[in-house]
Amino acid sequence: MTTVGILGGGQLARMMILAGAPLGLRFRVYDPAADACAGQLAPLVTGAFDDLQALRAFAASVDVITFDFENVPAASVAALTALKPVFPNAQALAVAQDRLSEKTLFQSLGIPLPAFADIPSLQVLEQKVAQFGLPCIVKTRRLGYDGKGQFRIREQADVAAAWQALGEQAGSVGLILEGFVHFDCELSVVAARNAAGDFVAWPVTRNWHVDGVLSASLAPCGMPQAVQDQAVAHARAVAEHLDYVGVFALELFHCDGQLLANEMAPRVHNSGHWTGDGAQTSQFANHLRAGLGLPLGDASVLGVACMLNWLGTMPEAEPVLAQAAGFWHDYGKQPRAGRKVGHANFRADTPAALCQALAPVGQALGRDDQVRPLLDAL
Ligand code: ATP
Ligand code: MG
Ligand code: MG
Structure with a gap:
C-alpha cells in the first residue's frame, strides 16, 4: 500500500485524497493549520513549510510526496527530494511561484504574453507605465493568489497609489508590471x-x-x-x-x-x-x-x-x-x-x-x- 504525502491540506489535497481511494492509495497531509480541511479525510501533521526537521520527519512517514499549495518554499521541496520522490520537481515549482521567472520562461519558449517588467523602484514603475500605457497592473512576483497582491493602474494618479499599496513588497516578494489585456x-x-x-x-x-x-x-x-x-x-x-x-x-x-x-x-x-x-x-x-x-x-x-x-x-x-x-x-x-x-x-x-x-x-x-x-x- 503506497502512502502519498501532501504538503498543504486545502481543498485540492482533499479532492486528491478522494480520487486516490480507487487507486488504492493512503495519504498523510502536512499543513501549518490544525483545521486544514484535508485533515478531515487523512492524518494531518501540523508544521511550518520551512521547518526542515518537521518536513523530514513527515517524509519518513510517506512513500512519495506532492503538494497542493504552490507557495511551499522550493528549497523545502528540494531538501525533501533527497529523501523521497517528489512531484512536480522543485525546479518547476520554483519557476511557477515567481511571476517574473514564469513569464521569462514563456517568452523563451516563444509563447506570446502581455508586456511585463520587473519593478524594483517607483522610478522604474513610472518609466514602465509610460512605456506600456494605461491601463496596466502591478502584481507581486510571489505569493499572490485569487487576485490578491495586485493593483490596477487606470490613470496616472494611480501610479503613486499602487506604489503606496505594494511598493514596500518590492524588496521582499518583488513586483512586476503587466500590460492590461482587453481579452475576449x-x-x-x-x-x-x-x-x-x-x-x-x-x-x-x-x-x-x-x-x-x-x-x-x-x-x-x-x-x-x-x-x-x-x-x-x-x-x-x-x-x-x-x-x-x-x-x-x-x-x-x-x-x-x-x-x-x-x-x-x-x-x-x-x-x-x-x-x-x-x-x-x-x-x-x-x-x-x-x-x-x-x-x-x-x-x-x-x-x-x-x-x-x-x-x-x-x-x-x-x-x-x-x-x-x-x-x-x-x-x-x-x-x-x-x-x-x-x-x-x-x-x-x-x-x-x-x-x-x-x-x-x-x-x-x-x-x-x-x-x-x-x-x-x-
Ligand atoms: P489565481 O487565483 O488564478 O492564481 P492570481 O492571483 O495568481 O490568480 P492572475 O491570474 O494573474 O492572479 O489574475 C487574476 C485575474 O485578474 C485574471 O484571471 C484576469 O481575470 C485578471 N487579470 C490578471 N492579469 C491581467 C492582465 N494583464 N490583463 C487583464 N486582466 C488581467
Ligand atoms: Mg496565480
Ligand atoms: Mg490566475
Missing part, C-alpha cells in the same frame, strides 16, 4: 505529464473571474479547434521544458485572435474541478497516476461540463442536487468572506441539456449573475 475571454489548459513523457490535456476550459477570483468554468470552451490546439501546444512546451510530472494549469487570455499566456499553476487547478465529475479521468486521479508512474487516464470530457465556485459560505445544496446533472462539493471549511468553500459541477450530454439544468439553479440560489455567462456561452 479567459482560457486554461489543464494537463498531465508523467516521467515517461506521456502527456494528456483536458479540453481547453473557458473561465470567468469576478474581482480576480474564478467564478465559473466551462468545457469544452467552444473556441475554434486551431486555438485550442495552440493553447495545448503552449502548455506542452512548458511541461516538456520543465520535465514536469503531475497536473498543472496554464492560464491564457484570448485577445483579437491571439493567445497570451497569463500564468501557470504547478498543481491541480480550480479551472479543472469540472473534471471531477465531467471527464473520463479527473485531474486529481491523473495527478496521482502521473506521480506514481502509472499510465495516464483518458482526459476527454463526458459531453459538456461546467463548474460554479462557492465563495464565503455554502449556498443551499438542494437546487443543485435536484438536477440529475448536478454534483455538490463542500470542502468542510469555516465560512469566511471571499474564501473558496466549495463548488458545484454540472455535466450533460448536450449544451441544451446543461442549460436546462443550470438555469433553475441560478434562479433558486439567486445567482443568475454567476450562471448567466455560462448560459450565454452554451
Whole structure:
C-alpha cells in the first residue's frame, strides 16, 4: 500500500485524497493549520513549510510526496527530494511561484504574453507605465493568489497609489508590471505529464473571474479547434521544458485572435474541478497516476461540463442536487468572506441539456449573475 504525502491540506489535497481511494492509495497531509480541511479525510501533521526537521520527519512517514499549495518554499521541496520522490520537481515549482521567472520562461519558449517588467523602484514603475500605457497592473512576483497582491493602474494618479499599496513588497516578494489585456475571454489548459513523457490535456476550459477570483468554468470552451490546439501546444512546451510530472494549469487570455499566456499553476487547478465529475479521468486521479508512474487516464470530457465556485459560505445544496446533472462539493471549511468553500459541477450530454439544468439553479440560489455567462456561452 503506497502512502502519498501532501504538503498543504486545502481543498485540492482533499479532492486528491478522494480520487486516490480507487487507486488504492493512503495519504498523510502536512499543513501549518490544525483545521486544514484535508485533515478531515487523512492524518494531518501540523508544521511550518520551512521547518526542515518537521518536513523530514513527515517524509519518513510517506512513500512519495506532492503538494497542493504552490507557495511551499522550493528549497523545502528540494531538501525533501533527497529523501523521497517528489512531484512536480522543485525546479518547476520554483519557476511557477515567481511571476517574473514564469513569464521569462514563456517568452523563451516563444509563447506570446502581455508586456511585463520587473519593478524594483517607483522610478522604474513610472518609466514602465509610460512605456506600456494605461491601463496596466502591478502584481507581486510571489505569493499572490485569487487576485490578491495586485493593483490596477487606470490613470496616472494611480501610479503613486499602487506604489503606496505594494511598493514596500518590492524588496521582499518583488513586483512586476503587466500590460492590461482587453481579452475576449479567459482560457486554461489543464494537463498531465508523467516521467515517461506521456502527456494528456483536458479540453481547453473557458473561465470567468469576478474581482480576480474564478467564478465559473466551462468545457469544452467552444473556441475554434486551431486555438485550442495552440493553447495545448503552449502548455506542452512548458511541461516538456520543465520535465514536469503531475497536473498543472496554464492560464491564457484570448485577445483579437491571439493567445497570451497569463500564468501557470504547478498543481491541480480550480479551472479543472469540472473534471471531477465531467471527464473520463479527473485531474486529481491523473495527478496521482502521473506521480506514481502509472499510465495516464483518458482526459476527454463526458459531453459538456461546467463548474460554479462557492465563495464565503455554502449556498443551499438542494437546487443543485435536484438536477440529475448536478454534483455538490463542500470542502468542510469555516465560512469566511471571499474564501473558496466549495463548488458545484454540472455535466450533460448536450449544451441544451446543461442549460436546462443550470438555469433553475441560478434562479433558486439567486445567482443568475454567476450562471448567466455560462448560459450565454452554451
Ligand atoms: P489565481 O487565483 O488564478 O492564481 P492570481 O492571483 O495568481 O490568480 P492572475 O491570474 O494573474 O492572479 O489574475 C487574476 C485575474 O485578474 C485574471 O484571471 C484576469 O481575470 C485578471 N487579470 C490578471 N492579469 C491581467 C492582465 N494583464 N490583463 C487583464 N486582466 C488581467
Ligand atoms: Mg496565480
Ligand atoms: Mg490566475
